[in-house]
Structure formats: structure tokens, C-alpha cells
Amino acid sequence: xxxxxxxxxxxxxxxxxxxxxxxxxxxxxxxxxxxxxxxxxxxxxxxxxxxxxxxxxxxxxxxxxxxxxxxxxxxxxxxxxxxxxxxxxxxxxxxxxxxxxxxxxxxxxxxxxxxxxxxxxxxxxxxxxxxxxxxxxxxxxxxxxxxxxxxxxxxxxxxxxxxxxxxxxxxxxxxxxxxxxxxxxxxxxxxxxxxxxxxxxxxxxxxxxxxxxxxxxxxxxxxxxxxxxxxxxxxxxxxxxxxxxxxxxxxxxxxxxxxxxxxxxxxxxxxxxxxxxxxxxxxxxxxxxxxxxxxxxxxxxxxxxxxxxxxxxxxxxxxxx
Numbered sequence: 001x002x003x004x005x006x007x008x009x010x011x012x013x014x015x016x017x018x019x020x021x022x023x024x025x026x027x028x029x030x031x032x033x034x035x036x037x038x039x040x041x042x043x044x045x046x047x048x049x050x051x052x053x054x055x056x057x058x059x060x061x062x063x064x065x066x067x068x069x070x071x072x073x074x075x076x077x078x079x080x081x082x083x084x085x086x087x088x089x090x091x092x093x094x095x096x097x098x099x100x101x102x103x104x105x106x107x108x109x110x111x112x113x114x115x116x117x118x119x120x121x122x123x124x125x126x127x128x129x130x131x132x133x134x135x136x137x138x139x140x141x142x143x144x145x146x147x148x149x150x151x152x153x154x155x156x157x158x159x160x161x162x163x164x165x166x167x168x169x170x171x172x173x174x175x176x177x178x179x180x181x182x183x184x185x186x187x188x189x190x191x192x193x194x195x196x197x198x199x200x201x202x203x204x205x206x207x208x209x210x211x212x213x214x215x216x217x218x219x220x221x222x223x224x225x226x227x228x229x230x231x232x233x234x235x236x237x238x239x240x241x242x243x244x245x246x247x248x249x250x251x252x253x254x255x256x257x258x259x260x261x262x263x264x265x266x267x268x269x270x271x272x273x274x275x276x277x278x279x280x281x282x283x284x285x286x287x288x289x290x291x292x293x294x295x296x297x298x299x300x301x302x303x304x305x306x307x308x309x310x311x312x313x314x315x316x317x318x319x320x321x
Contacts, residue, residue, distance in 0.1 A: 009067035037218035040228035093168035099160040110148030135166040158189040237314040
């Protein structure tokens with residue numbers, strides 16, 4: 001059953017050079033207790049999409065121009081701000097991309113967790129402190145009582161990320177948005193954070209929207225995946241089907257750039273996607289990927305392809321598939 005339904009979402013930003021369409025007609029669903037991977041290179045609109053769910057788009061210069069975001073049957077875009085404040089952090093929580101900038105440097109980790117708890121729950125200061133200590137223990141931070149008094153700069157990158165997860169989990173949300181949760185972490189810590197999220201999802205029965213640029217991360221941890229390019233979803237299906245039969249040329253390019261641990265292929269050069277992402281303030285006519293596409297034909301540069309179901313449960317935005 002769908003807990004979150006995003007339908008035809010579009011977000012624009014006013015810039016000195018013109019209007020930038022950061023998210024353009026995006027639709028997807030997130031089921032209860034499941035994980036959806038939102039994948040694409042930097043600047044494709046993943047983070048803007050996630051901030052739109054919480055209505056955190058700075059206005060001006062940004063604005064949501066169309067679409068609906070249904071959470072438990074309620075359209076978040078139509079709720080008054082007072083109602084949204086009750087949902088943010090309580091029912092929908094977010095792990096932001098860079099914990100060092102997301103955490104307040106002048107307050108202790110304990111204060112920041114306790115503030116979230118007391119904002120949404122009627123508890124005493126002592127009860128909030130006990131809950132904060134328990135949360136630090138749950139996310140695997142050693143000596144949680146002592147770490148409550150630590151400031152963000154006194155923690156390692158991995159521990160700061162765990163503290164961010166503790167804040168996000170403090171009110172037992174129904175949906176956790178994880179925006180590049182392993183950015184700037186070494187491979188060992190990345191694996192620990194991803195395993196922690198999976199364990200906590202099972203324990204708290206959460207739905208997770210996992211935002212990443214790395215298809216390798218979603219390979220074993222995500223049931224369904226949506227590939228974004230230049231503000232649009234270009235392919236959407238199950239993770240298993242995506243890896244077995246990628247259809248969109250952009251998806252094929254992403255998969256071709258992943259190193260293969262196969263001795264027979266170890267001498268082959270990694271593939272690259274030629275060209276650059278188009279300037280979304282002055283987008284070209286037609287398919288936004290056409291300048292970089294090895295499959296393009298003449299009408300690709302004249303008309304934008306719709307997102308169509310080419311196979312059962314496999315949507316692709318491409319004329320030539």
C-alpha cells in the first residue's frame with residue numbers, strides 16, 4: 001500500500017539568467033515499509049524533490065508550480081504551515097546530505113536530539129535526555145551518555161552521520177528521507193551506515209526514500225528504483241529488473257561506469273557518458289539527453305518522450321526503446 005504518492009511534481013527557481021526547472025513532472029510512489037532509490041548524478045533534481053516533500057524549498061527564489069504530494073491520503077502542498085510543522089521531523093524525517101552543516105555547531109548533540117523530541121512529544125527535560133541517550137545507543141555510538149555532551153566538531157564523520165540518524169529517528173517517523181547518507185564517508189563506514197539504516201527500518205517499520213548517485217548502493221538494499229536526469233524521471237522499475245535489463249541509454253551509461261569485479265573484464269576501460277548535462281535555464285527542445293545519446297534519431301531533438309510502460313512495471317522515457 002502506498003504511503004507516499006508524488007504526482008506530476010514540478011519545481012522552478014528564478015535566476016538572473018531565467019527560470020530554472022529543477023524538477024519537471026515527477027511522479028512516483030513509496031509503499032509502507034519499503035525502500036525506494038532515487039538515483040542520478042549531481043544536479044538532476046533529487047534533493048529538490050525530497051525538500052519539496054517537506055515543503056522546505058526556499059521561496060523566493062523557488063516555488064512548486066504543479067503537482068500533488070499525498071501522504072497518508074493528505075496533500076502536503078495544501079496543508080497550512082502549522083500542520084506541516086507537526087509532520088516535519090515527526091511523521092516524515094530527513095537525514096541531510098552533509099551532517100557537519102546540518103548540525104548546529106554551537107549546541108551539543110544531546111541538545112539537538114532533545115529539542116526535536118520536545119518539539120513533537122509532551123515529555124520532561126529528563127525524559128527527553130533519557131530518550132536521546134537511548135537513541136545514541138540504538139545507532140551505535142559508544143558511551144552515549146558522554147556523547148550527549150559532545151559538539152558536532154568533536155565527532156568523526158561517521159559518528160556525526162549516526163547522530164543525524166538519531167535525530168531523524170527521535171519521533172519514530174513513518175518515512176525517512178536519506179539524502180546521500182554516505183557522502184564523504186570511507187567505504188567501511190558507508191557499509192556500516194547502510195546496514196544500520198536497514199536494521200532500523202526493520203525495527204521501526206519505516207519507509208525509506210534513499211537518494212544517491214551510486215547505483216552500487218541501491219543494488220542490494222532497495223526494492224524499487226527511479227532514475228532521474230535533468231529534473232525528469234527517465235526510468236522506473238524494480239531494482240532486479242533494472243540491473244538485468246536496463247532500457248534507457250542514460251541508465252546503461254550509469255551501469256557501464258561501475259567497476260566490475262570480474263577477471264575476464266578487468267582489462268576493459270570503464271565506459272563514460274559523453275557531453276554534459278544541459279543548462280536547465282535554457283533547455284534544448286526535445287529529449288534532454290539527446291545530445292549525449294548513442295541511440296538518438298532526428299525526432300529525439302524535436303519532441304520530449306513521455307514516460308511509458310515498455311514492459312509490465314518498467315517505465316522508460318525514450319522513443320527508441
